[in-house]
Every structure is written in structure tokens, then in C-alpha cells.
Amino acid sequence: MIRIENVSFRHRTAPILSDVSLTIPKGGVVALIGPNGAGKSSLLSLVARLQPLQAGEIEIDGLPVHTTPGRQLAKVVAILRQDTTVASRLRVRELVGFGRFPHGRGRLTDADHAVIDAALARFDLTDLADRFIETLSGGQRQRALVAMAFAQGTDYLLLDEPLNNLDMYYARELMRSLRAAADANGKTVVIVLHDINQASAHADRIVAMRGGRIVADGAPADILTPDTLEAVFGFRMRVEAIEGKPFVLHQL
């Protein structure tokens, strides 16, 4: 369970998050949505202890994230940030292999290699395994980064806009993989999404943020209504039901 209590965060004097409280039970896919600058990425990076906590408390499975040793936490939660760049000259397999670092501190066992191979296969990277990262397209690189987070083998997976750069096919494949991981292996996935319809199709729960606060929280059918969406994004959009799921026609 991820427990976020009364978390506030400011960048210099600009408030980013104001008194956010959120509990995410174990298992399932939770989508974070909201306009640019709503504080979604900040919330995610605070949960993953990438930023110092200024006010409030965050726990994952009872471990307070900002005082628990990094090594221990890295076996519980993995994060993929938005716009992660790989400066180092690495092959895809080496990059995905870094996901196993928390377990063996760099020494890869046969079991580790099996996990790496499975992650490569899962994200359709087996043929690219020996390519250098810098020779890949944006979408292929994004898949390699997701595979690395997957290979970390944690119960909690925090993904910040992982669909960036992915084409329709791989965006759908990634969402399906996350869904499968949540259903089959009991993983907890918290994912920042801009494509609301992906959230509708694959998430169990949607948390909407605006101006550093949580403004709506519930099942996709409850959140994806014209009124709630207008409160979150500031304009009215059409919502149609297809096969019982709400789809938002925000392009119209």
C-alpha cells in the first residue's frame, strides 16, 4: 500500500503540491491525470524519493520512503521518470540489466539473466538487445527504459508518461502489459497519462489533479464525465460510451 499524507511541496516560493493525501492499495493500475503543471510528476518523484520531502509523510508497505535505506526501497518500488536520457554508451541488454542492480549490486546471476531476457521479450526488444541505445528511435528507447523498470522486479511501479514517443501499437501493448502485470502478479502500477482514453481502457482508478491538489478520484466511469473533466481541464468535451467504457472525444 502507498500512503501519502498531507504532502506539500514548493519549488523556491512557487507551491507545487498543497496538502495532498492519497492512499493506493496494493494491486491494480492507477492513472494520474491532469493539465500541465498540476503536480503529477512532482508527486510521483516524491513517492520515489527523488526529491526531498518538505512536509507530510509518504510510506510504501509501511516503509517511510525518505528514511528507508535506498537499497531496501529499490527492491520495493521502481520509477521511470519523464524524459529520462541515457548519456552513457550502452547496449539495450546492458541498460535493462541495470534493473537488476538492487538485487545483486551489479553481479548478474542466471536468474537475473532470465529476468532480463523476459523483460526484453515482453517489450519486443530481443532483436534490438545488442544495439546501442543512441542508435534507437525515441519509442524504442522508451520501451528499453520501461523494460529496465520492469526488470527491477518490484511490487510497485511508478511511470511518468511512459507512452511518450510510443506509437499506437506499442502504447496499447505497454498498457496491456501493465494490466497483465497487475492482474497476474499483483503489481501496483501508478502511471501518469495524458491520453485519457488509455486510462479509461486499462486503469482501475483515475486520480485527477489540478493546481497541486487532487480534485477527483474514482473509477474511470465516475471521473470521465463532461462535468468532472471540465473541472480538471477547464473546457467541455464530449464523452461517449463504447462497450460500456467512457471515451473522451477531446479533439472535437
Place this chain on the structure above:
Amino acid sequence: MVMAERRLLVLAAAALLCIAAFLAIGLRGNIAFVLELRLLKLAALVQVGVAIALSTVIFQTVTGNRILTPSVMGLDALYLFGQMLMIFLLGGIGYVALDPQLKFGIEVLLLMALASALLLPMLRSRLDMGLMLLAGVVFGVLFRSLYALLARLIDPNEFAVAQTASFANFNAVRTDLLVFAAIVTAVAAVVAWRSRHVLDVVSLGPDTATGLGIGWAGTVTGLLLLVSALVAVSTALVGPVAFFGLLVAALAERIVGTRRHGVLLPAAGLAGIVVLVGGQTLFQHALGNATALGVVIEFVGGLVFLLLLFLGSRK
């Protein structure tokens, strides 16, 4: 991957060849005496080569930047400044009277303290390359100017004490510090080798490294202290060298074709030995003009620096 290891072996063979040539070429007269002299010098050159190569690779990984080196960031100027400060405070006689090993120990600790006080705030905000370079140049000028200021304040005799320490000279290495420096280098090399996997993760940047369970601030502080100790060793033994580290790190990476530290660290150390010991042998015997090695290394290293800067700016 197998290829990288094979190339590492070739590099090791080349290093051994250079060492053998350095010891054996032109050996005549009192062989035991000459050999002892050469062994002492060899030990110093090997140490300097390894120390500069390792410190450069680690520094580049920590800063996430392949153009920065400790000396570009003014670390060796900082060391000389610390040395001058000691001469200024203790007086030339007092400084010379100090036990050289104690003196060296104090200088190393001084550099570690000053370097971490300066660099850690910069690394915490992970400035981009342009800013880092600029800050490094400013720091370098600042410390050289402070050094010059102190040099003007002390009397000429004391200045002579300081000056002998402040020029790169591969021909007149300080053999009195050799044992102590060897211990520092060996310990640092072992620590660096044991940190090779951590260094691999550090090269992914602070966010990804933290996500993989690295305590960023603590790890970076430790690595910078390691770099400071290595810079102090090489600067104490031969004086400041600006571009040697850059040359060797770029060479090693080009040869083994990977940034994996398990391969890159030994490759850089070996390349350092090849360039320094091999170059010194060449200059002593083939060209008969040993003092110019420092100049040539700086010249070639400077060209590599410009080349990397040029290639980097085109990406």
C-alpha cells in the same frame, strides 16, 4: 563484450612492453645502480599515469560529462594553492622542515576538504556542461591568481621552495613521497575497482541511480574524495598536468569501446602507463630530449579536448 576484454589484454601487453623497454633500453655501466634508479622513476610514472587516468574517468562519470577532468575544473590549481597557503602560513623554513610525508598527508586532506566544499553544491544541482566548464575555468583562474598573490607576499627564498613543486616534470619526480603516494594510489585503485558497478549506475544520472537504490549525495561525495586523493598524488609527484587525463580517458574508451567501468577503469590505467612510460622511453632514447614529454602530452591532449568539444557541440 568479449572484444572489449581482448582489447584490454592487448593494452596490458603494450603497457608491459613499455615498462620493459623503459627498464632495459641502453642499460650499461653499474647495472644494479641504474636499474634501481629506473625502477624508482618507473614506480612514480606508473602511479601518476594510473592516478590521473582513474581520477579522470571517475570524475567524468560523476559529472556525467566526458569533457570535464579534475584539472579542467581547477583541482590541481587548488592543490598548488593549498601548498602555497601552507608555505605562507608556516614560512619556507618551517615548510621544508616538515616531514615530507606528513606534509603530503596534510595537503591531501586539505585538497579533499576544499574540493568537496566547492564541487558538491555544483553537482547537487547538476549544472549543464557549458556552465560546469565555465565554472571550472573561473575556479582555475581564481586559484592560480590566489596562488600568484600569495607568491608575491612571501619572500623570494620561500617562493623558490614553492616553485619547484609547481611545474609538470616527468623527468624529476619526487621519489621521497613514493611509498606514501603508492599506498594512497593503491587504496584508491582498490576502492575504484570495488565501486565499478556503482559507477556504472552513477553514469545513468541522479534520478535513475536513486531509483536503483544508490544514495546519490553520499556516493558522489565519496567518489569526489577519491578523485581528490588521486589528484593530490599525481600533482605532488610531478606537478599539474592539464590534458593528460582527458587524452588517456578518451583513448581508453575508444580502444575498448565501452563505458562499463569493469573494463574502462583498467583500460584507462593501462593507457596512462603506456602513454607516460612509453612516451618517456621514446623521448629519453629515441629523441634525446626528455623534458619535452610534458609539453607534447599537453599539446596532444589539448587537441583531443578541442576535438571532443567540437564533436560534442555538433550532436
